[in-house]
Amino acid sequence: MNPFVRRSHLQISVLNQEEVLSSWKHKADAIVLDITDGAGLAARQQARELVRGSIAPASKGGGEVLVRISKEALFADVKAALWPGVKGIICPSLETAADVRELDEALLEAEKEHGIPRGSTEVLVLLDSGKGIWNVREIIAASSRLSTVGLEESSLYRHMEIMPDASFDPLVYAKGRIIVEAVAAKVHPIGVAHPYGIMPGFDNPQEIHRLALRGKNMGFKGAICLHPSWVEPCNRAYAPAADQIDYFKTVRATFAEAVARGTAATPYPGTTQMIDVPVDERARIMLELWEMVQSREADKASALSKAAE
Amino acid sequence: MAIREVRRAGLTMPINNPRFVNNSWLRNCDHITLDFEDSVPQSQKPYARIIAREAVGLAGQGGAAINIRINQGFIEADVTAASWPGLSSLSMGHTWSADEVRLMDQYITRIERIRGLRPGSITLGAACDSPVGTVQSEEIVQASPRVKNFGGGGGYDYSMQLGVDMFVGFDQFVYPRGEGALIARAFGKSFGISVHLPDTSGSVADAERSYLQAAANRKAGGRGGGGLHPNVVEPMIRGLTPPPEEVEQARQVLAFYNEQVEAKGEAEGELDGLTVDKYEAARASELIEWAQACAEMDGKKERARREAIARQEAAHTSPGQPTTA
Structure with a gap:
C-alpha cells in the first residue's frame, strides 16, 4: 500500500445526525461513521439508512470517510455502508484470514452493485480477542485491501477478563505484536498509549497529546478519536514536530x-x-x-x- | 548451563578508518566488529574489501575475537573479501530473511575450502533489526548451523523502521526483544539482552551509563555487550564480570549444597537466610564458570597485547602503529 497520512479517525454515531453534520469542522484526517452504536435491530436499520446521506456532510472538511460495521451483520452492513465517497470499512472482531476473505467477498459484491471500482475500498481491522491477535499475521496477509490494524481495547479486556487499571498496561505484548506485524507488512498500526485505550479522557488536550505521542513512539501511526477534543492533539502527535x-x-x-x-x-x-x-x-x-x-x-x-x- | 564465549565488550568501527582500526587492539575489547556496512560510504566499499585481510590481523593483535559486518546487498563480494585467517565471525546487519543467511553460509563454506580454513570455523551473527526481521526470526535462526549470535529488536535501525523517536524515556521494544530472546533460547543461540534503562541523551560515550546497563544486563542473563566509543569498553567489562564478592558467595552456596544438602539427600537447605536448592546451586555454578571464563579471556588478551608490543619493539615501531600480526 502506498504511504498515506491518517493520524486522526474521528468516530461518531451515524444516529447522531447533529454530530454528523458538524463532524467536518474538526479537521480530522478521517471521519468514521459508526453504524454499530445503536441498541436493537430498529436502531441498526435506521443507522444503515442514514449512512448514504451522511457521507457528503462528513467529507466537507476534506476528511476521508470510513464506516464502522460489525462482523455479526457483515453482508447487510457492508451493503448499507458502501457508497461512492466511502474510503474504507472498519470492522472489529475479525479473528482469522477466513474472516477477512468473507469481508472481502462482501465488499466485492457491494462495489459491483454500487459502481465502485473493484478492490478500491480499504479495510481497517480492530482486533479484540486473543485469537485475533495471535493470528494477526494471517489476517494482515489475507487481503491487499487491508490498510490498518488496531486493538479494540474495551472488548479485548472483556475477552481476556482483565480489570482496567490506569496504573499498568496489560496489553504491552499485544500492542507490540500488532505494531511489529503491521509495520513489517507495510500496514498502519493505530492506537494510543495506556490508559486512554481503555479509560479515555476528553477534557485534557495536553494529556491526550502526551499519550498520543507516546503511542507514536511505540510505532502507532494514528488513533481512533472518540471525541473531537482528540483530533488536534492526535494530528500534532502523529506527525514530526x-x-x-x-x-x-x-x-x-x-x-x-x-x-x-x-x-x-x-x-x-x-x-x-x-x-x-x-x-x-x-x-x-x-x-x-x-x-x-x-x-x-x-x-x-x-x-x-x-x-x- | 553451557558457558558462552566471552564477548562482554566490543567496539564497532568503520574498517576504512585507519585511526580507529590501528588502535583497536589497544582498547581491551573482547571482540571487535570491523564494519563494511552502514559506517562505510558506498564509494569506499571496494577499498574496504581490499584492506580487510590486513585489518583483521591488526585488530586481532590484542586477543579480541574479530567480526566483520557485511552488507545485505553484497553478500558474495563481502564474504569473499572478509574471510581470512584470524576472522571469528561474520554478521549481517539488517538480516531480513533465512535465504540471506543460507547464502552467507554457502559462500563461507566455499571460501573456507579455497583458503584452507577449518570448515565451520567462521560463525554467523544475524541481526533482526527491523520488524520484517522479527517476523522472520524463527526461520532466520534455523537457517544455518553457523548462526551463533542472534540479535536485534531495538536500536537505530529498528527505530527508523518503526518510525519512532529514540531516547524517549520508555521501553519501545519490549515485544521484538522478547520474541528475539525467546527464539534464541529455544534454538540454543546467544542473544544480546539489553535491559531498558531510561536514556534521553543518546550519548555513545557515557561510561557510567554503560556500566549500569552492563550490570543490569548481566542480572537479566546477558553476557555480551558492544558499543561505538572506547569510553564504554572498560565499564561494560566491569558490569558483565561477576565481582569477587559474588564469586565468593557462589562458592559458599555451591559448597553448602554439595556438602549439606545433596550429600544428606535433602532437596533444599538454608544458608544465611538464602534457600539453597538445586536451582540455586546451578546458578552459583554458572556464575563461577562465567567468572573463570572472564578471567581466562582477560589473561588471553593480556598475553596477546604483551606479545604484540614485544614484536613492535623488536621491529622498532611505536605501540600506536603495530605491525601486522
Missing part, C-alpha cells in the same frame, strides 16, 4: 558532508550522538512525512474554506 525539522535537516547535511569526506559515521554537531545510515535515513523519512502532512493539511484547509463559503 515542527521543532524537529531543523534537527532532521542538520542530520542530513552533516551526514552528506561526512560521506563526502569518506566516512558514514559522524557525530551530530556539538554532541556525542552518532549519525550513520539509519539516523540519516530516518531523517529523510521524517522530512518526507512532514511534506505529506503539510500536503494533507493544505488539502483539508482548501476543503474547509470551500465548505465555509
Whole structure:
C-alpha cells in the first residue's frame, strides 16, 4: 500500500445526525461513521439508512470517510455502508484470514452493485480477542485491501477478563505484536498509549497529546478519536514536530558532508550522538512525512474554506 | 548451563578508518566488529574489501575475537573479501530473511575450502533489526548451523523502521526483544539482552551509563555487550564480570549444597537466610564458570597485547602503529 497520512479517525454515531453534520469542522484526517452504536435491530436499520446521506456532510472538511460495521451483520452492513465517497470499512472482531476473505467477498459484491471500482475500498481491522491477535499475521496477509490494524481495547479486556487499571498496561505484548506485524507488512498500526485505550479522557488536550505521542513512539501511526477534543492533539502527535525539522535537516547535511569526506559515521554537531545510515535515513523519512502532512493539511484547509463559503 | 564465549565488550568501527582500526587492539575489547556496512560510504566499499585481510590481523593483535559486518546487498563480494585467517565471525546487519543467511553460509563454506580454513570455523551473527526481521526470526535462526549470535529488536535501525523517536524515556521494544530472546533460547543461540534503562541523551560515550546497563544486563542473563566509543569498553567489562564478592558467595552456596544438602539427600537447605536448592546451586555454578571464563579471556588478551608490543619493539615501531600480526 502506498504511504498515506491518517493520524486522526474521528468516530461518531451515524444516529447522531447533529454530530454528523458538524463532524467536518474538526479537521480530522478521517471521519468514521459508526453504524454499530445503536441498541436493537430498529436502531441498526435506521443507522444503515442514514449512512448514504451522511457521507457528503462528513467529507466537507476534506476528511476521508470510513464506516464502522460489525462482523455479526457483515453482508447487510457492508451493503448499507458502501457508497461512492466511502474510503474504507472498519470492522472489529475479525479473528482469522477466513474472516477477512468473507469481508472481502462482501465488499466485492457491494462495489459491483454500487459502481465502485473493484478492490478500491480499504479495510481497517480492530482486533479484540486473543485469537485475533495471535493470528494477526494471517489476517494482515489475507487481503491487499487491508490498510490498518488496531486493538479494540474495551472488548479485548472483556475477552481476556482483565480489570482496567490506569496504573499498568496489560496489553504491552499485544500492542507490540500488532505494531511489529503491521509495520513489517507495510500496514498502519493505530492506537494510543495506556490508559486512554481503555479509560479515555476528553477534557485534557495536553494529556491526550502526551499519550498520543507516546503511542507514536511505540510505532502507532494514528488513533481512533472518540471525541473531537482528540483530533488536534492526535494530528500534532502523529506527525514530526515542527521543532524537529531543523534537527532532521542538520542530520542530513552533516551526514552528506561526512560521506563526502569518506566516512558514514559522524557525530551530530556539538554532541556525542552518532549519525550513520539509519539516523540519516530516518531523517529523510521524517522530512518526507512532514511534506505529506503539510500536503494533507493544505488539502483539508482548501476543503474547509470551500465548505465555509 | 553451557558457558558462552566471552564477548562482554566490543567496539564497532568503520574498517576504512585507519585511526580507529590501528588502535583497536589497544582498547581491551573482547571482540571487535570491523564494519563494511552502514559506517562505510558506498564509494569506499571496494577499498574496504581490499584492506580487510590486513585489518583483521591488526585488530586481532590484542586477543579480541574479530567480526566483520557485511552488507545485505553484497553478500558474495563481502564474504569473499572478509574471510581470512584470524576472522571469528561474520554478521549481517539488517538480516531480513533465512535465504540471506543460507547464502552467507554457502559462500563461507566455499571460501573456507579455497583458503584452507577449518570448515565451520567462521560463525554467523544475524541481526533482526527491523520488524520484517522479527517476523522472520524463527526461520532466520534455523537457517544455518553457523548462526551463533542472534540479535536485534531495538536500536537505530529498528527505530527508523518503526518510525519512532529514540531516547524517549520508555521501553519501545519490549515485544521484538522478547520474541528475539525467546527464539534464541529455544534454538540454543546467544542473544544480546539489553535491559531498558531510561536514556534521553543518546550519548555513545557515557561510561557510567554503560556500566549500569552492563550490570543490569548481566542480572537479566546477558553476557555480551558492544558499543561505538572506547569510553564504554572498560565499564561494560566491569558490569558483565561477576565481582569477587559474588564469586565468593557462589562458592559458599555451591559448597553448602554439595556438602549439606545433596550429600544428606535433602532437596533444599538454608544458608544465611538464602534457600539453597538445586536451582540455586546451578546458578552459583554458572556464575563461577562465567567468572573463570572472564578471567581466562582477560589473561588471553593480556598475553596477546604483551606479545604484540614485544614484536613492535623488536621491529622498532611505536605501540600506536603495530605491525601486522
